[in-house]
Amino acid sequence: MGNCLESPARVDNRESSFGGSSRISPKPSQQPRLSSLIIPSYSNRSFTSSWSLQTPRSEGELLTSPTLKAFTFNELKTATRNFKPNNLIGEGGFGYVYKGWIGEQSLSPSKPGSGMVVAVKKLKSEGFQGHKEWLTEVHYLGRLHHMNLVKLIGFCLEGEKRLLVYEYMPKGSLENHLFRRGADPIPWKTRMKVAISAARGLAFLHEAKVIYRDFKASNILLDAEFNAKLSDFGLAKAGPTGDRTHVTTQVMGTQGYAAPEYIATGRLTAKSDVYSFGVVLLELLSGRPTVDKSKVGVEQNLVDWAIPYLVDRRKVFRIMDTKLGGRYPHKGACAAANIALRCLNTEAKLRPEMSDVLSTLQQLETSTKTDSTPNAYMYPSSVLEDRGRSLRSR
Structure with a gap:
């Protein structure tokens, strides 16, 4: 950003x-003393x-x-x-x-x-x-x-x-599994399991009129079965009441995950969390962190780099994590990419509710399980070869 x-x-x-x-x-100069x-x-x-x-x-x-x-x-x-x-x-x-x-x-x-x-x-x-x-x-x-x-x-x-x-969460954080050097690749089914369980937790908070405000990979902890649980509620905020559409607060959160309208105005809504979910879903798809200073230009920011590929179904494979080795359903990947794109809409009011995101992800999981198409979890070798040529030409 x-x-x-x-x-x-x-x-x-x-x-x-x-x-x-x-x-x-x-x-620090703006923080009140503990006595106050x-x-x-x-x-x-x-x-x-x-x-x-x-x-x-x-x-x-x-x-x-x-x-x-x-x-x-x-x-x-x-x-x-x-x-x-x-x-x-x-x-x-x-x-x-x-x-x-x-x-x-x-x-x-x-x-x-x-x-x-x-x-x-x-x-x-x-x-x-x-x-x-x-x-x-x-x-x-x-x-x-x-x-x-x-x-x-x-x-x-x-x-x-x-x-x-x-x-105690034995599998640690999602961040470590995605970005730690030497970590074992996370299979597609596990990534979707994490996305669904994290979405379920966030949808529950929104139903309770609570804005999480710090949804990110490091705050998603995993149990022994890779079920996701949200942690670290220090920045959580009660949502707007009555006719109010937002709460105004000092900008806090994590760089790369915070919604653009919240950073610009301090106006916080549940849709701010939806944006952050879109960033994490994009991290799950790409295997890349939201901010990567080791890269140059637009590639330093995951959202800026990925958006042009998300809007074109024919190019979605270009953002997919190479550690997956092509083992994911291309229809499922396109559907998940579309969910991420909707969550990342710059217009907060056009982003979906988390309950809708959860429902769509669950439908995606169900359709993937019932997909009887041969090699449903493998991209055609011609597509992978094309991606390899594309990456080498950069």
């Missing part, structure tokens, strides 16, 4: 809490399910969720073996993530190999913004429960020490 960030924003080149890309965040912390206001919501997001009146009320355990620092110190370096599984702008062990029923610290494995995220001491995001995460994940949201088990707040305890 080029240099389109407004002056009140800066790019934070640290990773996200589970590893990630450059964050767009406010300047005001709990974010969230309007009451009613849903078809049995819970609602009540407005927390105080920090104390926020931290009394009946579904979360309040750990002591010593308990988490024991669970992680004194935050042993060998147990470090992630590091980012938020802090450090360690593997730990607790009892399945008691939730008390246990020996490695016994009980259940958890991920313990330890917040860096960075004042107001970090604490605000920590509180936001506790607020949402303490009340929102869904198979495609990472489960928050508990928290610790002792003085300046702030920690969160999550279910």
